[in-house]
Amino acid sequence: MYKLLKVKDVVRIPPRMFTMDPKEAAKEVLRKTYEGIYDRDEGVVLAVMDVEEISDGVIVPGDGATYHEAVFNVLVWKPEMHEVVEGEVIDVAPYGAFIRIGPMDGLVHISQLMDDYVVFDEKNKQFVGKETKRILKLGDEVRARIIAISVKSRVIRENKIGLTMRQPGLGKRDWIEKEKKKAKEE
Known part of the structure; x- marks a missing residue:
């Protein structure tokens, strides 16, 4: 069964992506992280559709990247018994x-x-x-x-x-x- 889910997670945006729009940078990172992964509860993540919200970034000492809370939509497919x-x-x-x-x-x-x-x-x-x-x-x-x-x-x-x-x-x-x-x- 196909489903569209809203997910909240922290995304790490590396310095090389600082010139990009924050939502586009987050979407690119989230695609690499989530797409093609099987989650036992939700199913296979087919696509990160869009990033709805992204917070201001936080820099962690010793890491040049910024960390943002993001709310985004993913398309998933989960096989169901008897489907x-x-x-x-x-x-x-x-x-x-x-x-x-x-x-x-x-x-x-x-x-x-x-x-x-x-x-x-x-x-x-x-x-x-x-x-x-x-x-x-x-x-x-x-x-x-x-x-x-x-x-x-x-x-x-x-x-x-x-x-x-x-x-x-x-x-x-x-x-x-x-x-x-x-x-x-x-």
């Missing part, structure tokens, strides 16, 4: 498909791809449903539900998201459209 997400298949392996959902990737285990016995076709790098003959391959657009979130670090790539596509309304977009047409015909 339905859409993404693209970016990689396939014998054990499952990796889906790009926002700034993170999730894994759909082979047992969670579809309600069918699934075989991995190594040669063509795709999954094939034994009875339905449904195919899932690189580049396919899918809808999935988040079923597991494992947060171990502030680094985005070290965290894991587990997904399922075995429930009604989930899976490859083509499959969902065919299910809708079939339901209307009945």
